Amino acid sequence: MTDTRAAALEILRNLVGRDDADFHEGQFEAIETLVDQRRRALVVQRTGWGKSAVYFVATLLLRRQGAGPTILVSPLLALMRDQVAAAARAGVRAVSINSANPHEWAEVQQQLQGDEVDVLLVSPERLNNPKFRDEQLPALLTRVGLLVVDEAHCISDWGHDFRPDYRRLRDLIAQMPAGVPVLATTATANSRVVTDVAAQLVTAGSPHSTGSPHSTGSPHSTGSPHSTGSPHSTGSPHSTGTTTGGTEVVTIRGPLARASLRLGVLRLPDSRTRLAWLLSHIDELPGSGIIYTLTVSAAEDTARLLREAGHPVRAYTGQTDTAEREESEGMLKRNEVKALVATSALGMGFDKPDLGFVLHLGAPSSPVAYYQQVGRAGRATENADVLLLPGVEDEDIWQYFATSSMPxxxxxxxxxxxxxxxxxxxxxxxxxxxxxxxxxxxxxxxxxxxxxxxxxxxxxxxxxxxxQPWLYDRERYERIAAARVNEQQAMLDYERTTGCRMEFLQRALDDDTAVPCGRCDNCTMAWFPGDVAPEMASVAAASLDRVGVALEPRAQWPTGVASLGVNVRGNIPAGERMLPGRALARLTDLGWGGPLRGLFATQTSDAPPTDAPASPALIQACIRVLAEWGWDERPAAVVSVPSRRHPLLVGSVAQAFADAGRLPWLGSLDLVNGGPTGTAGGNSAYRLANVWDHFAVGSELAAALEAVQGRPILLVDDLADSRWTLTVAGRLLRRQGVAAVLPFALALKS
Missing domain, CATH: 1.10.10.10 (Winged helix-like DNA-binding domain superfamily/Winged helix DNA-binding domain)
Structure with a gap:
């Protein structure tokens, strides 16, 4: 045993608290590459293999040799919190600088200056914070002992979770002193992503590098996942190397099979049936776990449904308050909740070794992304259940996210x-x-x-x-778009395959060691029940039939709108604002969101709109919103916003409100100056400019409003996105003498 191995083994045993612990195959090879050879390494190993042990052990060994602190680039707050806690258990002094702890930054800076920090965790976005980048990072780089890039698939725009800030790491590596080792780790990288990440680690700091992230030698130049010089190994945990311009990257890649996971797919006809199944069988799922959804609304709706049925769950999304997220993570780790109902915000690196199950209500857009999320389960248990309940709406959601990151x-x-x-x-x-x-x-x-x-x-x-000149790389973005389509089809193929599901996921990650697992529903038989309790179907149907979401009024004019010809700024005067309003549902909601998505499917496309009066069921749902509104004063009349795409729809709802409430429908505002310009969406300043001076109170409406002076009116629109149409229309009515405007929209876009 070498001196390095003996010292590393001692640290490992302290880390895990076991005197008989030993390295997994490939772990010490990675440590040796970093500590003794001071080289760059890319480790691609399954979740739970122990990638964090590699960089914690390497850090302590390097520190003993007099090296400076490790910089660990980590993408998520939840992952940072787990890494700091794991470091403390290993006797590693770790601190983080992130958006959630600005009050600690000064203390962290003092600790760094006093050489009291072994590992500094930062987000990739923090690397480009001007003060950190220009004032703190240069001094830190002169002392850095090791750079670790965790979840390194984020570097690659072929990866399932590409983040532009990660590509700055090329420049960071180029600024480091010669001989500083670099470690990149991930559990979710196919051959193309491995090649891309390794190429970026190679070209950064290479004397022949052009500085371009797409220079010759990048996989973007060929598009082939198996191009010459790929660092992709053949499944062996032993290393391979790629050399360019004198800089070598050692790739250590092992098999990705997860023997503890029992995979399955249950196809059900609709959201109601999926939720009813969950209500029927959540208590049968082992231990505590994660229920993934594709949207924030779905996570919140599902969590509410389960809580109302008596199940201890919490919602966890990117919109959840940071303190609440941290509290929820702790509750799940202590088994104080049955599940967190989460979006992908709870993903990479979240560490609960005994997580008993992962269930998906709706499928991620690729097998690689799915493998990453199910990897949360069964890390330190012999068995964990993984079940996918795909939805008919999945492909529509995938399509939106597929292009959102491309300029x-x-x-x-x-x-x-x-x-x-x-x-x-x-x-x-x-x-x-x-x-x-x-x-x-x-x-x-x-x-x-x-x-x-x-x-x-x-x-x-x-x-x-x-x-600097900038050219739009159309060919590259077209290749990425095509790759996203292929990934989506692969996910559909996973849902429908009759072969081994674990083998399918391994092959999606180009793991050549893949063989049938003998545990999934296709290798054996469906291990999960397929029935739905009738009473649970009724509960789910009632929950999905819930109506009414808040429509908050605008309180401030957008910054800089005067430059677009709209001479307003600051707060909207109280006498010109709307009151808080209501919408039937969000387009992303599980219940009424589905029918509404069908109504507004062509809202932002070139296809001709489909317009018809609202169905009786839709009318009754809208009237229920009014019945549950709880306004301070009942409206005296109904006014509608003119719609060029859905006049019959809006008119039928306004007329129904008038009939149900025995109120006069006073008609619509007028379109003037050609009506609103631009397209749906866009930012606040442009959306306001596009509707400003394009509505007016006509003479007939003005005369009708005289009869309801001093009383509220109900203002009806079809789809609210930016809310500037309703804000401008409400302002016109208020300036006409209306005491209050109660806005109603059939749908909120989000």
Whole structure:
């Protein structure tokens, strides 16, 4: 036994608390590559194999040799929290800098200066924070002992969870002193992603690198997942290497089979039946686990349904408060809840070794993403159940997310142009929104892509153009789009396969060691019940038939809208605002969301709209919303927003409200100046500009409103997205003397 192995084994046994512990095959090889050879390594191993042990052991060995702290780039807060806790158990002093602990940053900085930190965890986004990047990172890089890139598939835009900020790691590696080892780890990478990640680790710091993330040698140049020089091994846990320009990456890849998992697929006809099945059988699922959904609304609706039926569950999404998320993670780990009903926000790296089950209500868009999520289960148990209940709406949801991370050439050039025209002074993201018609989230994503490509740069105060040329790589994005389509088809194939499901997932990750598992529903028989208790079907149906969601009024005009010709700013005067309103449902809701999605399917397409009066069932659901509203004062009349796409639909709902409440329907506002311009969606500034001065109170409506002065009116619209149409219409009515406006929309977009 070498001195390094003996020391590493001692640390490992302290880490796991067992005197008989030994390394899994490939673990020490990775540690040796980092510590003794000071090389770059890519480790692709199944969840639960012990990738964190590699970087914690390597860190302590390097620190004993006088090296500086490890920088661990980690993508999710939940993962960071688990890594800090695991480090403490291993005797590793780990701290994090992230959006949830700004109050600790000064203390962390002092600890770093005092060399009291072994591992610093940062998010990839933090690496481009101007203050951190310009004031703290340079000094840290002169001392760094090891760089770890966790969940390294995020580097690759062929990966299932690409994040633009990860591609900045190329530049970070290039800035590090020579001889600093680099470790990239993931459990979810097929050959194409492995090749891409290794190529980026190779070209970063290479004397022959052009600095482009798509230079010669990148897998984007051929599109082949098995191009010459690929570091993909043949399933052996032993290493292979790729060398370019004198820099070598050692790839250690092992088999990805998870012997503890029992996989199955249960196809049911609709959301009602899926929820009824869950209500019928959740108590039969082993231990505690995770129930995944594809949307925030589905997670919240499912959690509410289960709680009302007496099951201890919590919702966990990207919109959940940070403190609540942390509390929920702890409750699941302590088995104080049966399940967390979660979106993909609870995914990479969440560590509960005895998690008993993972169930999906709706399928992720690729087998690779599915493998990553089911990998939460059965990490330290002999058995764990994994069941997929796919939904008919899955493909529509996949289609939206498939293209959301790819930049539009027109929008990208508009952003660069706006920054260039600003003369070198920084523009904040809100200020850019008034110059480019993009909502905040896609605008921020596009800025990150352009930043990584070198076209823009984040500075204190906002963003500036670098002046560097930028070309839209249409061929690359078309290849990515085609790959996403293939992944979606592969997920459908997984649902329908009659072969071994674990073998299917392994082969989707290019694991050549795949053989039938002997445990899944296809290798044996369906291990899960398929029946639904009649009383649970009734409970699920009643829950999905629930109506009414809040429609919050706008309180402030968007920043910078004056530059678009709308001379308003600051708070909307109280005398011009709407009251809080209601919508029947969100388009993403499990219940009425489905029928509403059908009504508005062509809302943003070039296809002609389908328009017809609302069905009796839809009318009755809308009237139930009014009955449950609980307003302070009953409306005296109904007014509708004119709709060019759904006039019959809106008119039928307005007339039904008038009939049910024995109220006058006073008609619609008028369309003027050609009516609203632009398309649905877009950011607040543009949406307001597109509807401003395009509605008016006509003479007939003005005369009718005289009879209800000092009373509220009910304002009816079809689909509310930005809410600026309702805000402008409500303002006109308030300025006409209406005492209060109660807005109603058939659907909220989200």
């Amino acid at each position: 539009s050439q027109h929008k990208a050039e508009a952003v660069i142009g706006a920054l260039t025209d600003h003369g070198g002074a920084p523009l904040s993201t809100p200020a850019l929104e008034a110059r480019v018609d993009l909502k905040r989230s896609p605008l921020e994503l596009l800025l990150k892509v352009l930043d990584v490509d070198g076209a823009v740069r984040r500075v204190t105060g906002g963003w500036v153009s670098t002046g």
